[in-house]
Every structure is written in C-alpha cells, then in structure tokens.
Amino acid sequence: MPFCISLTVNGVKRNIEFDDPRVTLLDLLRERLDLTGAKKGCDRGQCGACTVLVNGRRINSCLALALSHDGAEVLTIEGVAQGEALHPVQAAFIAHDGFQCGFCTPGQIMSAIGLINEGHAGDDPERIREAMSGNLCRCAAYIGIVEAVQDAQKAIAEAGRRDAA
Amino acid sequence: MNTFDYVRPSTVPDAVAAAAAPGSAYLASGTNLLDLMKVGVARPDRLVDITHIAGLDRIERLPDGGLRIGALVRNADLAHDPDFARSYPAVAEALLSGASAQLRNAATIGGNLLQRPRCAYFYDPFSACNKRAPGSGCDALHGENRLHAVLGWSPSCIAVHPSDFCVPLIALDAFVEIEGRNGRREISLDALHLLPGDTPERETALEPGDLIVALRLPARAAVFAGHARYLKLRERTSYAFAVVSAAAALEMEDGAIRQARLALGGVAAKPWRARAAEESLAGERPGEAIFRRAAEAALADAKPSGDNAFKIELARRIVVRALALAAAGTPARLPALPGSPFSSAPGALHDA
Numbered sequence: 138m139p140f141c142i143s144l145t146v147n148g149v150k151r152n153i154e155f156d157d158p159r160v161t162l163l164d165l166l167r168e169r170l171d172l173t174g175a176k177k178g179c180d181r182g183q184c185g186a187c188t189v190l191v192n193g194r195r196i197n198s199c200l201a202l203a204l205s206h207d208g209a210e211v212l213t214i215e216g217v218a219q220g221e222a223l224h225p226v227q228a229a230f231i232a233h234d235g236f237q238c239g240f241c242t243p244g245q246i247m248s249a250i251g252l253i254n255e256g257h258a259g260d261d262p263e264r265i266r267e268a269m270s271g272n273l274c275r276c277a278a279y280i281g282i283v284e285a286v287q288d289a290q291k292a293i294a295e296a297g298r299r300d301a302a
Numbered sequence: 303m304n305t306f307d308y309v310r311p312s313t314v315p316d317a318v319a320a321a322a323a324p325g326s327a328y329l330a331s332g333t334n335l336l337d338l339m340k341v342g343v344a345r346p347d348r349l350v351d352i353t354h355i356a357g358l359d360r361i362e363r364l365p366d367g368g369l370r371i372g373a374l375v376r377n378a379d380l381a382h383d384p385d386f387a388r389s390y391p392a393v394a395e396a397l398l399s400g401a402s403a404q405l406r407n408a409a410t411i412g413g414n415l416l417q418r419p420r421c422a423y424f425y426d427p428f429s430a431c432n433k434r435a436p437g438s439g440c441d442a443l444h445g446e447n448r449l450h451a452v453l454g455w456s457p458s459c460i461a462v463h464p465s466d467f468c469v470p471l472i473a474l475d476a477f478v479e480i481e482g483r484n485g486r487r488e489i490s491l492d493a494l495h496l497l498p499g500d501t502p503e504r505e506t507a508l509e510p511g512d513l514i515v516a517l518r519l520p521a522r523a524a525v526f527a528g529h530a531r532y533l534k535l536r537e538r539t540s541y542a543f544a545v546v547s548a549a550a551a552l553e554m555e556d557g558a559i560r561q562a563r564l565a566l567g568g569v570a571a572k573p574w575r576a577r578a579a580e581e582s583l584a585g586e587r588p589g590e591a592i593f594r595r596a597a598e599a600a601l602a603d604a605k606p607s608g609d610n611a612f613k614i615e616l617a618r619r620i621v622v623r624a625l626a627l628a629a630a631g632t633p634a635r636l637p638a639l640p641g642s643p644f645s646s647a648p649g650a651l652h653d654a
Contacts, residue, residue, distance in 0.1 A: 140308075157305070158307075159303050159305060159306075180340065181337055182333060182337060182405060185404060194407040194408075195403065196405075197333070197408070200331075200332060200405075201336075202329065202332050204308055204351070205310075205329060205332065205353055207354075248404065251403070251404075251407070252403065255403070261638060263638040267540050267638055267639050268403050270402055270403075270540035271402025271403050
C-alpha cells in the first residue's frame with residue numbers, strides 16, 4: 138500500500154493504509170473503517186449528509202481528500218454517544234421529531250454539534266436556521282431540527298454549569 | 303476522477319518547485335477542486351497539497367496598520383476574527399453570506415480567490431466551453447444563461463466569478479502576495495482576475511507554479527468601517543451563489559460622503575469595481591437620487607449576454623439598497639442572514 142495516514146477516529150488512533158490517492162475522507166470512513174453513519178448524499182458538498190467534525194469543526198467529508206487529513210482528529214456520529222447514553226443533540230432530535238426518514242440525520246446532528254461548539258448562533262431560531270443551511274432534509278423536518286438545536290444547546294450549557302459548580 | 307501524484311511539501315519554496323511540473327495543481331481545502339475533479343473538469347496530474355505548510359494560516363496586523371491574511375486562513379476564522387470584522391465589516395459579511403457553515407470551516411482565503419466559475423456548461427464535460435476546451439464554442443450563449451454576465455463578457459465566454467469575498471475586497475483595494483519561480487511579487491486583486499476576451503481559458507494573471515501566499519488589506523480601507531455593507535440577492539434564502547451582489551463602503555464627514563467604494567458581484571468574470579459610480583458619490587449627501595445616479599453609472603456599460611436583461615435593473619436596485627444600508631451605518635452585530643435583503647422570520651427586520 139503506497140499511502141498511509143494516521144487518524145484519530147472517535148478517540149481511537151488508527152494507521153490506515155490505502156492504495157488510491159483519490160479516496161475522500163467520507164469514502165475512507167464508510168468503505169475502509171465501516172463507519173457508515175456519515176452518508177453519501179450528493180458527494181458534492183451540497184447536502185451536508187456527510188458532515189463530520191475534523192479537529193472539532195464541522196466539514197463536508199465528501200470534499201475532503203483523506204490523504205490531506207493525515208494526523209487529524211475525526212468525530213463521526215458513531216462516536217458521540219457515551220455508551221448507552223445519547224449525546225444531548227441526539228436526545229433532542231428524538232424529543233422534537235427532528236427527522237422522518239433519517240438519512241440526513243447523522244449529518245444534521247454532527248452539524249448541530251459543530252454549530253453549538255462554534256457558539257455564534259445563540260438561541261435565535263433565524264441564526265440557527267442560517268447556520269444549519271448546509272444540511273438539507275428532504276422530509277423537511279426543519280422545524281423540529283431548529284427546536285432540537287435550541288433545546289440541546291440549553292441542555293449542554295446547563296450540564297456545563299453543573300460541572301463547573 | 304483521474305488519478306494523480308500526490309506531494310505534500312512543508313515549505314513554500316518546496317511547493318513552488320513541486321508545482322513546476324506541467325499538469326500540477328495546488329490543493330488547499332479542495333472544496334472547489336475536488337468537486338471539479340469528480341466531474342472530470344479538472345484533471346491534474348499532480349496535486350501539491352499546501353495544507354501542511356506552517357505559517358500560511360496567520361492573520362497579522364502590519365506595522366503600517368494594514369492586515370495580512372495568510373492564504374490558508376479559513377473563511378469562517380477570518381469572518382469571526384474580531385479585529386478583522388471590526389476593521390472590514392463588509393468583508394466579514396460577504397464571507398458569512400457565502401456557502402454553508404461546513405464549507406466556510408474548510409475553504410481557504412486563497413482558494414476563494416481562485417474559485418472556478420459555476421457555469422453549468424463549464425461544469426459539464428459534454429458541453430461546448432471555450433474556458434474548459436479552448437475553441438470548442440460556448441453552449442451557455444444559447445443555453446440556460448439567466449444567471450450569466452452582463453458586464454465585461456465576450457462571445458467566447460459569459461460566465462461570472464462566483465466569489466462573494468472578492469467583491470468588498472476589490473472595493474477596498476486588496477492586494478495579493480504571490481510566490482513564484484522568480485520569487486515573491488504582489489499585485490492588486492483587481493489585476494488578478496481577467497476578463498474573458500478571446501482567451502477565457504486564462505482566468506487569472508497567475509503564471510504556472512505561482513502560489514498565492516497572502517492577501518493584504520490596506521490600513522486606509524478601515525476608514526469605511528462605520529458605513530460598509532455587502533448585499534447579495536440569491537434564489538433561495540441561504541447557501542446559494544449571488545444572482546447579483548454589491549459591496550458599498552462610505553467614508554462620511556459632516557453628513558456628506560467624503561469618498562465611496564462600490565463593487566458588484568455576479569455580473570462579470572471578475573469582481574466588478576464601479577469607479578465612475580464611486581466618483582459620482584464623492585462630496586454628495588446620501589440620498590435615493592444620488593444612489594440611483596451612482597447605480598446608473600455602475601451599470602452604464604451593461605448589456606445582457608442572453609436571457610438575463612433583468613439582472614441589469616436588479617443590479618441597479620441592489621446598488622441603491624447597498625448604498626442606503628451603508629449610509630445607515632454598519633450594524634453593531636451582523637444580521638442573522640448576512641448580506642440578505644430578506645429575513646426568514648416573518649415580520650423581522652433583516653438587519654435588526
């Protein structure tokens with residue numbers, strides 16, 4: 138295998154060998170690491186279904202060359218729950234029906250986690266909608282998604298305050 | 303996608319040397335390049351990955367008060383840099399009006415300057431396109447062209463430059479630092495992008511192997527900080543390229559316009575500086591009539607390249623509105639929908 142990169146995926150450091158320079162981060166996750174949560178929707182950066190966090194920031198993994206991300210930390214939907222305990226964003230998506238068919242949901246949730254980390258939207262639904270515009274939902278669960286982001290953000294902030302206390 | 307050699311230099315000179323091989327392309331984030339490679343429009347033989355070069359991701363205040371932005375600074379990081387956003391708010395607004403949050407987290411400043419056109423015929427290897435295949439013709443001329451150019455186009459190419467970022471940058475006299483085989487040089491951003499003429503395949507003044515290493519904004523561009531806006535009309539509320547856009551920046555003195563800066567996006571193969579319109583505003587008091595006069599001057603040479611005559615009047619109106627917003631003052635906080643004439647919340651002011 139002519140290519141080898143090191144990635145920390147969901148907290149586990151892995152050395153990954155492959156023979157084709159064209160592999161995207163999305164294809165690496167899905168085809169080589171069997172992490173199929175990130176979805177290949179458009180494969181053109183237009184739908185957001187492939188969203189993962191790289192070094193803590195949400196990006197489209199379909200437009201990321203795997204080779205270029207040597208040394209990166211990647212967080213996918215498979216890595217956000219703590220055992221059986223759902224991540225607050227996952228729980229909020231269920232509570233608010235933030236999905237119907239579920240295809241876009243891993244990308245929506247990773248994007249929402251990224252949005253909350255970024256901290257620019259606050260509780261303003263208009264800013265949340267704008268900040269989530271890179272994630273399409275063809276079932277149009279958008280109303281539930283915005284409510285889920287608002288609730289999850291509150292839950293995360295409260296948990297942070299409890300931890301600090 | 304064609305296959306390619308992959309090299310990952312750790313210094314700028316190594317990158318320039320590696321890119322000297324014919325068929326080389328620089329890879330930064332790849333948000334545009336990988337997309338073009340997937341559809342077979344870009345077919346580089348060698349990718350020179352510059353993302354592991356140290357030092358290209360800094361934002362530095364220069365001794366003369368200007369700002370130097372490394373080519374690998376990500377769009378989102380620049381837009382949210384407090385010092386930058388305070389000094390050049392229209393540029394921050396333009397950045398945040400472009401693409402999606404995911405793309406802004408990845409895409410680089412240097413890459414943004416070198417975005418390829420979004421013309422559907424350029425993107426389709428089975429269509430005639432003089433830019434992609436010189437001499438093959440232009441299917442856009444008699445095709446779906448309502449979003450194509452109304453200024454500076456030629457019968458060989460009617461595509462527009464897609465960047466939002468470049469529009470206020472060109473209004474503010476930004477400079478580009480380039481490292482090439484013969485060392486470092488700098489050119490104005492206005493000189494970077496070329497109009498199509500008979501050679502639409504030549505989009506920029508860059509020579510083979512040239513690498514954009516930084517962008518510079520002059521200190522004097524910050525005099526507009528109190529009255530600077532970017533306004534962008536899209537076909538949907540968010541995450542779309544401009545139908546037309548305008549950056550307006552005013553330096554106000556005693557209620558009058560001391561000097562004005564104006565540029566248009568979505569109208570030409572390059573971000574379009576409207577110097578005659580700027581001159582028409584100098585010394586005037588802000589108002590609808592002089593803004594309309596400026597808009598007429600800005601679009602004086604416009605002509606439709608197809609089914610897009612509507613863009614000319616639309617551009618005039620966007621200019622008037624951008625100038626009115628700039629005259630009203632830069633908001634303390636960017637609007638929820640940056641650059642948008644609309645609000646997604648019924649009844650809410652779009653720039654409240």
